[in-house]
Structures are given as C-alpha cells and as structure tokens.
Amino acid sequence: xxxxxxxxxxxxxxxxxxxxxxxxxxxxxxxxxxxxxxxxxxxxxxxxxxxxxxxxxxxxxxxxxxxxxxxxxxxxxxxxxxxxxxxxxxxxxxxxxxxxxxxxxxxxxxxxxxxxxxxxxxxxxxxxxxxxxxxxxxxxxxxxxxxxxxxxxxxxxxxxxxxxxxxxxxxxxxxxxxxxxxxxxxxxxxxxxxxxxxxxxxxxxxxxxxxxxxxxxxxxxxxxxxxxxxxxxxxxxxxxxxxxxxxxxxxxxxxxxxxxxxxxxxxxxxxxxxxxxxxxxxxxxxxxxxxxxxxxxxxxxxxxxxxxxxxxxxxxxxxxxxxxxxxxxxxxxxxxxxxxxxxxxxxxxxxxxxxxxxxxxxxxxxxxxxxxxxxxxxxxxxxxxxxxxxxx
Amino acid sequence: xxxxxxxxxxxxxxxxxxxxxxxxxxxxxxxxxxxxxxxxxxxxxxxxxxxxxxxxxxxxxxxxxxxxxxxxxxxxxxxxxxxxxxxxxxxxxxxxxxxxxxxxxxxxxxxxxxxxxxxxxxxxxxxxxxxxxxxxxxxxxxxxxxxxxxxxxxxxxxxxxxxxxxxxxxxxxxxxxxxxxxxxxxxxxxxxxxxxxxxxxxxxxxxxxxxxxxxxxxxxxxxxxxxxxxxxxxxxxxxxxxxxxxxxxxxxxxxxxxxxxxxxxxxxxxxxxxxxxxxxxxxxxxxxxxxxxxxxxxxxxxxxxxxxxxxxxxxxxxxxxxxxxxxxxxxxxxxxxxxxxxxxxxxxxxxxxxxxxxxxxxxxxxxxxxxxxxxxxxxxxxxxxxxxxxxx
Numbered sequence: 142x143x144x145x146x147x148x149x150x151x152x153x154x155x156x157x158x159x160x161x162x163x164x165x166x167x168x169x170x171x172x173x174x175x176x177x178x179x180x181x182x183x184x185x186x187x188x189x190x191x192x193x194x195x196x197x198x199x200x201x202x203x204x205x206x207x208x209x210x211x212x213x214x215x216x217x218x219x220x221x222x223x224x225x226x227x228x229x230x231x232x233x234x235x236x237x238x239x240x241x242x243x244x245x246x247x248x249x250x251x252x253x254x255x256x257x258x259x260x261x262x263x264x265x266x267x268x269x270x271x272x273x274x275x276x277x278x279x280x281x282x283x284x285x286x287x288x289x290x291x292x293x294x295x296x297x298x299x300x301x302x303x304x305x306x307x308x309x310x311x312x313x314x315x316x317x318x319x320x321x322x323x324x325x326x327x328x329x330x331x332x333x334x335x336x337x338x339x340x341x342x343x344x345x346x347x348x349x350x351x352x353x354x355x356x357x358x359x360x361x362x363x364x365x366x367x368x369x370x371x372x373x374x375x376x377x378x379x380x381x382x383x384x385x386x387x388x389x390x391x392x393x394x395x396x397x398x399x400x401x402x403x404x405x406x407x408x409x410x411x412x413x414x415x416x417x418x419x420x421x422x423x424x425x426x427x428x429x430x431x432x433x434x435x436x437x438x439x440x441x442x443x444x445x446x447x448x449x450x451x452x453x454x455x456x457x458x459x460x461x462x463x464x465x466x467x468x469x470x471x472x473x474x475x476x477x478x479x480x481x482x483x484x485x486x487x488x489x490x491x492x493x494x495x496x497x498x499x500x501x502x503x504x505x506x507x508x509x510x511x512x513x514x515x516x517x518x519x520x521x522x523x524x525x526x527x528x529x530x531x532x533x
Numbered sequence: 534x535x536x537x538x539x540x541x542x543x544x545x546x547x548x549x550x551x552x553x554x555x556x557x558x559x560x561x562x563x564x565x566x567x568x569x570x571x572x573x574x575x576x577x578x579x580x581x582x583x584x585x586x587x588x589x590x591x592x593x594x595x596x597x598x599x600x601x602x603x604x605x606x607x608x609x610x611x612x613x614x615x616x617x618x619x620x621x622x623x624x625x626x627x628x629x630x631x632x633x634x635x636x637x638x639x640x641x642x643x644x645x646x647x648x649x650x651x652x653x654x655x656x657x658x659x660x661x662x663x664x665x666x667x668x669x670x671x672x673x674x675x676x677x678x679x680x681x682x683x684x685x686x687x688x689x690x691x692x693x694x695x696x697x698x699x700x701x702x703x704x705x706x707x708x709x710x711x712x713x714x715x716x717x718x719x720x721x722x723x724x725x726x727x728x729x730x731x732x733x734x735x736x737x738x739x740x741x742x743x744x745x746x747x748x749x750x751x752x753x754x755x756x757x758x759x760x761x762x763x764x765x766x767x768x769x770x771x772x773x774x775x776x777x778x779x780x781x782x783x784x785x786x787x788x789x790x791x792x793x794x795x796x797x798x799x800x801x802x803x804x805x806x807x808x809x810x811x812x813x814x815x816x817x818x819x820x821x822x823x824x825x826x827x828x829x830x831x832x833x834x835x836x837x838x839x840x841x842x843x844x845x846x847x848x849x850x851x852x853x854x855x856x857x858x859x860x861x862x863x864x865x866x867x868x869x870x871x872x873x874x875x876x877x878x879x880x881x882x883x884x885x886x887x888x889x890x891x892x893x894x895x896x897x898x899x900x901x902x903x904x905x906x907x908x909x910x911x912x913x914x915x916x917x918x919x920x921x922x923x924x925x
Contacts, residue, residue: 148565148578153568153569157708162567168786171541173553176542177547248758248761248762269672336782369760371606392737394786395784
C-alpha cells in the first residue's frame with residue numbers, strides 16, 4: 142500500500158501575480174473549527190464580512206459580498222448576472238483578462254464589440270467613445286489592473302463617458318482591490334469583482350463582488366434566468382440578505398480567512414496600505430532599472446502591486462525562475478499571452494509587500510542573472526532600492 | 534471606528550446535513566503556508582489528490598479531480614459539460630437536489646423529461662424504463678443519496694437499464710461518497726460529482742468529479758462551447774492533466790485540506806469507513822425509534838450518513854433545534870422542501886460519525902424534547918443505541 146504521508150508544503154515568498162503570502166493571523170483562522178452555513182454565529186461573520194468589504198471597495202452598495210469561487214468566478218458572476226443574450230457589450234482587451242471577459246460574453250451570447258490595445262498599453266478613451274457612438278452599447282467591460290501586463294487603466298474617465306452614453310460600467314478589480322485607489326461609488330462603477338489572493342492576501346477561493354442599486358435592478362428585472370445556477374445572484378442575494386435562505390453550502394473556512402484578511406486591511410487603513418504598495422513598488426522598479434531591466438508597461442500607467450519587467454536578452458526565462466524558486470524559495474510569474482517568455486511579472490501584493498522582500502528579491506535576482514553570465518554591478522539593485530526607502 | 538476583533542467561532546458538533554466536523558489534521562493543513570498554483574510542489578499535491586480521489590470513487594477514470602466550488606458547482610460541472618442545448622435528459626426528482634438538477638438542465642436548454650417520486654421514496658425503475666422507451670434520452674440524471682430526504686437510491690439497476698438503452702448515467706454522490714458503497718467503474722456510472730463537506734469531512738469549498746472515457750469523449754467532441762467558463766473542463770483538464778496550463782487560480786488551502794482528508798480515508802480504508810457509518814447510523818435510528826420518533830425515508834432505502842426523522846406532534850421544530858445548538862452546541866438540520874417543519878435531518882458523516890456523538894445526541898435530544906413536555910422514558914434512546922453497539 143502506497144504511503145502518502147502528512148502534507149508539508151515549503152515556505153515560499155510569493156512574488157508572482159498571485160497568490161500572495163498570507164498573514165499568519167489569516168492562516169490561523171482557516172484552522173478554526175467549522176460552523177454550519179446557517180449557524181447564527183456564521184451569519185454574524187457574513188455580516189462583518191459585508192461591512193468590511195464595503196470599506197475596502199469604498200462603497201455603500203448593499204449587494205457586496207463574496208462569491209464561492211476564485212476571481213474568475215467573480216468575473217463570470219458579474220457578466221452572467223448583468224448580461225442577457227443579445228445585449229450589446231463593449232469589451233476592452235489589452236491583456237489576457239480582457240480576453241477572458243470577451244470569451245465569457247460570447248458564451249453568454251451577448252452582442253460583443255471588442256476594443257483592443259497592445260499588451261502593455263492602456264485602452265484609449267477615444268476608442269471607447271467611438272464604440273459607444275457606433276453601437277449604443279448597454280455595457281462597457283474593462284480591467285482596472287491587468288495582471289497579465291502590469292498596466293493600470295484610469296477608470297474615472299471611462300465612467301464619465303459611460304454616464305454620457307447611459308452605458309453601465311463593469312470593472313475587473315481582481316488585482317487592484319486593496320492595493321491602489323479604487324472608489325466604486327465616487328467613480329460611478331456599476332458592478333465590479335475581485336479575488337482574495339492578490340492585495341487582500343487571503344488564500345485563493347473567494348471572489349468579492351459589488352453591485353450598485355442600478356445594477357441590482359437590472360439583475361432583478363431580467364427577462365431570462367441567469368444561465369449559471371451556481372452564480373445566480375437572484376437566489377444568492379437571499380442567502381447573504383435578510384432572508385438567509387439556503388442556496389449552496391458556503392465555503393466556511395475560506396469565509397473565516399476572508400473576514401480576517403479584511404479586518405487586517407481595515408486596521409491598517411486603506412490609505413496606509415496604498416502608500417505601502419506605492420513605496421515598495423517604486424523601490425522595486427528603481428532597483429530593477431538600475432540592474433538594466435526595462436519596464437514593459439506604459440510609463441505613467443504602471444501597477445504598484447505588479448511589475449512587468451522585460452527579461453534581459455540572453456537570459457533563459459524558465460531557468461532563472463527555477464533558480465529563484467529552488468535556491469531562495471521566491472516565486473515570480475512568467476509572462477502570460479503575448480508576454481510569454483518575454484517578461485517577468487513580479488508581485489508586491491498585500492502581506493508580501495515589504496522592504497525585506499524587495500531587498501531579498503533584488504539580491505536573489507542578481508544572483509540568478511549572474512549565474513547565467515549577465516554583467517551587472519554588484520549590489521546595484523538593492524542599493525538603489527535602499528535609496529528610495531531612505532528618501533521616504 | 535468600529536472594532537471587529539479576532540474571529541473566534543464556537544465549537545460545534547455538526548450533525549446536520551453537512552458540513553460535518555473536520556479532523557484536526559485536516560484543519561491544521563488549512564493553515565499551512567500557501568504555494569503558488571503552478572509550483573512544482575503543488576502539482577505533486579494535485580497528483581496525490583487525483584490518485585487518492587480515484588481510490589475513494591473506486592474508479593480508474595483519468596478525469597477525476599476537484600472543481601473549485603462547493604458541491605453544487607460539481608452538479609453544474611457535470612451537467613454543463615455533458616449536456617448541449619436540445620439534448621434529451623431524463624431527470625429523476627424525489628427531493629430538493631433532483632429538483633436542482635432539473636433547474637440546471639433547463640438553464641442549459643436541454644430537452645428535459647422529469648420522473649418524480651414522493652419525497653422520502655426512491656425513484657421507481659419502471660418509470661425510468663418508460664421514460665427511456667418514450668424519449669430515447671441521451672442522459673439519465675439521478676441522485677444517489679438525497680440529502681433532503683435521507684433516501685438511498687439503488688444505482689446499479691439504473692445503470693443496467695441505461696446500458697440497455699445506450700443512455701449515459703450522471704449521478705449525484707454529494708452525500709454518499711466515502712460514506713457508503715459507491716463503485717463508479719463496477720456500476721458503470723459515466724459521470725459523477727460530490728462535495729467535500731459530507732462524508733469526506735473536509736471543509737466545504739471543493740467539488741470532486743469523475744468522468745469515464747466515454748464521458749470525456751462527449752466533452753471533447755462538443756459542438757458548442759461549455760456555456761460556463763469557470764467550469765469548462767475542456768480547459769480545466771489541461772491544468773489537472775500533463776500540460777498544467779493555467780486556467781484559474783486553484784484554491785490552494787482547500788486543496789491542502791482535501792488531500793489530507795482523502796489521505797485519512799485511504800488510511801482508514803473504505804470498507805472500515807462504510808461499516809462505521811452503518812453501525813453508528815443503526816444505533817442512532819434504533820435510539821430515535823425507541824424514543825418514539827418515526828423514520829421518514831422508505832424502509833430498506835435509508836441512508837447510513839443522514840437520518841430523516843419525523844418531528845413528533847406538538848414539538849416546535851425551531852425551538853428544539855435552537856435548544857440543541859445553544860445548550861449542547863449540536864447542530865442538526867431542519868427539513869428542506871416538502872420536509873420543512875416536518876422532519877429533522879440528522880447527519881452522522883465522516884469525522885462526526887462516532888459512538889460518543891450518537892450517545893450525546895440522543896441524550897441531548899431527550900432533554901430538548903422533555904423541555905417541550907414530551908413524554909419519554911428516561912435514557913431510553915441512549916440505552917437502545919448502546920445495545921446496538923454491544924451487539925457489534
């Protein structure tokens with residue numbers, strides 16, 4: 142009989158595109174004893190979670206909660222609940238996740254108009270305006286922080302445009318939420334979704350979503366049933382709402398972790414958290430540039446929680462990442478889609494995002510590059526990063 | 534500023550329809566540090582999980598893995614991947630979960646024929662035969678263990694019938710898997726799904742599924758895309774398979790827990806586990822009957838992991854359950870659908886399923902019933918259960 146033995150995963154420094162490292166307080170919560178999904182105590186946890194999540198989304202939206210799946214389930218929740226067959230949707234694609242939205246909209250048999258920008262660039266506002274002019278679309282779907290490219294899309298302007306054309310704005314905040322400014326109400330976003338494993342620093346497994354009243358009305362006045370039972374908010378809102386009707390069995394331990402991760406964000410404060418991401422990201426980017434690496438994302442639109450750096454010529458992508466993982470336990474991400482083999486994606490998200498990790502990473506990367514014969518001034522990356530911290 | 538404080542859920546004895554209690558070994562695994570979803574170590578965990586899950590499903594099916602959602606996501610995975618618009622499906626409904634299958638099939642725009650039996654009874658084989666005769670359906674969908682009624686459906690005969698008519702058999706094993714005999718290969722089940730939070734005794738959050746080669750072929754030869762991106766096996770099989778292509782970010786901690794829960798089942802052995810469920814269930818049922826409660830489920834077809842007992846006349850359902858929860862920390866389930874307010878559903882699943890819990894429950898229930906003026910001989914329930922254990 143084969144023996145499997147107890148699970149003993151290694152410790153990693155997770156500097157890829159997510160998951161990020163998880164605070165021990167949050168990990169501990171995952172091992173708390175299980176409550177039933179209709180237990181009065183669990184219902185209090187759900188209420189706390191909704192309150193805390195509204196704080197993090199900067200919204201008063203009543204329909205703000207966590208779906209029982211990873212970030213992509215959040216994407217599908219927003220799209221499948223809002224959109225009905227034949228609805229006109231403008232989907233903005235400048236990375237893999239925009240492409241995924243397009244795929245889902247097509248499966249929903251929406252009337253899809255795609256606007257593209259090259260990977261690494263933001264979507265042009267004029268292109269959205271043109272498409273709205275031509276199609277009179279009911280929805281614009283766009284990614285705030287493209288995890289595949291490291292690009293931050295300005296959302297407020299897109300929202301103003303949507304208001305002019307009476308279109309509704311659906312935003313992917315998987316990587317941005319809790320890592321940089323994102324104001325659901327003030328910016329006028331109608332519906333948004335995220336994941337737990339990026340800047341929230343909770344293990345992957347839930348998808349936070351939020352819908353304003355207008356969006357909620359659209360859902361509740363659908364002509365057809367939501368095609369996906371598991372993600373059907375017309376039913377799920379009654380479990381998270383006052384009625385507490387059973388729909389599915391909530392992932393209890395994941396909800397524990399999520400509640401605790403949100404509480405830690407609340408205690409840190411959003412502004413402090415954003416500043417922390419900004420500072421460490423600047424230190425990282427400066428260090429990388431000092432080491433001769435070029436940034437991939439368009440200047441002025443680079444994410445503070447995910448840096449895409451072009452792999453120096455002659456460097457073997459996979460070998461370098463393997464070296465970092467095996468020698469230092471550091472995970473970074475390879476490129477995705479057009480970026481495959483061309484860029485590294487270096488995450489500085491949530492709990493992972495601190496000076497110690499930045500300095501260790503830059504030093505480890507130096508070691509990895511030198512192992513492949515890359516010429517570089519000793520210690521220049523970390524030294525440059527330290528200057529950034531000193532100027533803080 | 535409102536203070537939320539650290540999460541401190543109470544300890545419960547979970548004797549409802551799931552979740553069940555979780556072994557501390559499994560809870561501990563949930564607090565292990567997170568690996569990336571493409572980390573070589575995580576891929577080994579996925580391989581272990583597939584092997585162990587094949588053991589539990591008693592199958593050699595290559596496509597045997599855990600979907601990133603709770604049990605209902607498993608239901609939707611099987612139905613949405615197998616069925617295309619217009620496909621003829623016979624759905625057997627004798628409880629809430631059969632009804633849920635019907636709902637999902639309708640959303641998929643299948644050509645649905647429904648066969649019903651009263652809640653508490655099994656589906657009549659002749660009814661399935663008649664429906665196959667009349668419709669020539671491509672699929673028969675049926676629930677093995679109806680969690681809403683406590684009824685165990687004999688599956689082997691249904692499978693033989695399906696073979697005669699060349700129909701494919703899709704089975705809901707959410708509550709049966711790892712709690713009573715279930716032989717995917719020997720019984721000729723084409724596709725099946727389950728949940729983690731019943732007899733596997735893992736926290737809710739994953740849905741084990743298995744597909745035989747014939748079913749896998751159907752999926753890979755679909756004319757249309759699977760309507761649900763998040764559950765699309767034509768893509769997900771490449772993440773769990775040799776290619777390891779990124780699809781979604783796997784719920785890492787849930788997979789840790791699942792791997793450990795499966796390992797504990799493997800170490801206990803399926804036969805021992807089934808016998809344990811059978812013995813404790815007999816003790817429970819005998820005790821309840823001695824206390825004057827009637828069984829709801831049809832004799833000869835009662836589940837060993839979930840007992841549905843008719844609430845004695847004059848007893849307030851909600852007050853009694855509240856008493857059990859608040860005074861003894863014991864959760865049992867109320868009725869669902871037709872059983873609402875009429876029956877209790879008492880779970881003896883996985884880690885929860887032991888003599889200590891049965892005796893404590895019977896004694897606590899006696900206390901709860903007496904508090905409402907129910908006449909009962911002191912200690913008769915526990916005493917009767919003890920006789921069952923003594924005869925073992």
